[in-house]
Amino acid sequence: MITAYTAAQIRAAERVAIDRDGDATLMRRASTAVASVVAERLPHPLPGRSAVLLVGAGNNGGDALWAGAFLRRRGLAVTALLLQPDRAHPAGLAALRRAGGRVLALDPGDPAPAPVRALLTSADAVIDGIVGLAARPPLRPGAAALVAAANTSPALKVAVDLPSGIDPDTGATGPADDGDPVVFAADVTVTFGGVKTGLLLAADAMVSVGIGMEPDPGPAPDGTGSAERFAAAAAAVDAIALTDADLRVLLPDPGAGADKFTDGLVGIVAGSPGYPGAAVLCTGGAVRTRPGMVRYAGAQATAVVARWPEVVAAADPSVAGRVQAWVIGPGMGTDAAAGELLADVLRRDEPVLVDADGLTLLGEHPQWLSERTARGAVTLLTPHDREFTRVFPDLPLDDRLTATRTAARRSGATVLLKGHRTIVADPHGTTVVNRSGSSWLATAGSGDVLSGVIGSLLAAGLPPVLAAGAGAFLHGRAGERVHAAGEAGAQALWSHLRAARV
Structure with missing residues (x-):
């Protein structure tokens, strides 16, 4: 049985894990998992391939940046596109730069100009770290424009924790001001601390990674139990x-x-x-x-x-x-x-x-x-x-x-x-x-x-x-x-x- 949780349940488990292990440790575990999924799914050899990171504020953006640093050390050319440069995760940003990754600050008024679109089109992988559990759809116009451009890329698309543009509790995408809501079209979502209920509805492929912040699932059937269990x-x-x-x-x-x-x-x-x-x-x-x-x-x-x-x-x-x-x-x-x-x-x-x-x-x-x-x-x-x-x-x-x-x-x-x-x-x-x-x-x-x-x-x-x-x-x-x-x-x-x- 796949058990799923609300964002509030995940956050409660996360607070306990941060007090025990520290935020940096959890982020390293999560970003390592993201980098591993990308490396496993890309054709080998990895050197010479490229990855583009879509980076927002907060920990999902930090996870993407750290994952990019790990991939850079595996030989990929890595470029981070920062939607909010002044709010990007400092330690993740520093790690990517130390590894030799490239960082581009996007123009809020035009986050997906022709050079960015060309970069996305030529990438082998695109990693989505724009929003996290606290966000609710629809995406803001700048993020929506960047995600829409990324969705046209033939690259492998990997979402960090959940695809940007979906509600973590319901899978809903919310109304859009103009046309259908924009959601990152993830080929696979790497989620941490337990599956979010919204992913059961909105994600086709998931990898759930235990990083030490899993909620208590309660009683579980043992494979021979009754329907009541x-x-x-x-x-x-x-x-x-x-x-x-x-x-x-x-x-x-x-x-x-x-x-x-x-x-x-x-x-x-x-x-x-x-x-x-x-x-x-x-x-x-x-x-x-x-x-x-x-x-x-x-x-x-x-x-x-x-x-x-x-x-x-x-x-x-x-x-x-x-x-x-x-x-x-x-x-x-x-x-x-x-x-x-x-x-x-x-x-x-x-x-x-x-x-x-x-x-x-x-x-x-x-x-x-x-x-x-x-x-x-x-x-x-x-x-x-x-x-x-x-x-x-x-x-x-x-x-x-x-x-x-x-x-x-x-x-x-x-x-x-x-x-x-x-x-x-x-x-x-x-x-x-x-x-x-x-x-x-x-x-x-x-x-x-x-x-x-x-x-x-x-x-x-x-x-x-x-x-x-x-x-x-x-x-x-x-x-x-x-x-x-x-x-x-x-x-x-x-x-x-x-x-x-x-």
Whole structure:
């Protein structure tokens, strides 16, 4: 499990480490790590190559300067571009100069003139040390102009602690005065003292380096622990991201005495005459995740059983038989009959996952969710952005993490917000950020499969936040396999779900 922390948690750990080891020692450790990552990723031999440092005020700029000094001693030509020369880290600046590095003070009015752009374009590596944990986006105009110029360079781009332009707590980039906010396009971020929650959302590649200032992560699963241990570990930090090892522990497997009634019974209410495929896709996601039994209750029973003969099908939930969790919404329509189905399922005591058309209906009938929450029933909502806005119209999505957490706390439901980084939050604030997946998952029917996957795990007894987190991770891994195989379409996910389990 990748554990992530707020900037305040990191700063508290940093104060303890500075009192114990001293600021200079921590900076040497951090800058050595940055220089090592650059040296490892550049083609060898290193002598004759070049690095450009983007240096702001504060310790991130100091880390960049010290890293530049180490790289200069490895034979690289190193140039530091100082956005605020009078506030550059004195010891780091002196170290770079002693090593033979070049220092350029930038004009605040024009920080990226043609010679600077040419320098960035010809560089082999660009190291971003402009802002640190205290900064909040968007970047100031001078820094934004320099970062925008650096982003056009073909060089290896390495961020110190976090890419300039993102919020360390949320990954948000903030509004820009003109166009999209500017963020340093890091190929890799070298972060210290623990992963920042914003990096789970905004950084594609990270190297987390222990430099002696790591927060206490609280209880950690030992690889053989239960879902409850994972839930406790997740609740002790600001956010988590699951790994393949976590998935192997969390996904239920049948024991020696298992039967079809002990490994999870999931009920699927999906599909309509207009959208028959949604029923097949959603049910297939549940079947391939291997619960004890899948029951289908809806208008497409014949089509579902033709594709999945092991499914027990009925016309509606009232005659479907007992289940341990429901999935409702994909392709079911939004007419009065669909509304009656949703209202009926929400009145039941079992956990309910609501997706797709079910979310549109909830947006029209918010009292159904509030009534369910009031009696303590478990609900899981799995919207994409437009569906989220229908259910929570007053929550802006420029900060997706805060919006998801607020929606969960307000509604009393666990909320999974789909996206490039899918976010899951429960009403208590426990948060999972999913980092698996591929752009090939952005296809019709993919979300229907995901609903079935998560519903199967919910029926097997995983807590909602972990059922959603593990389901999203498994679905993402299957999407990566689809991409690698050059296949296309939501049906291709089925053949890779079982393989993605291991």
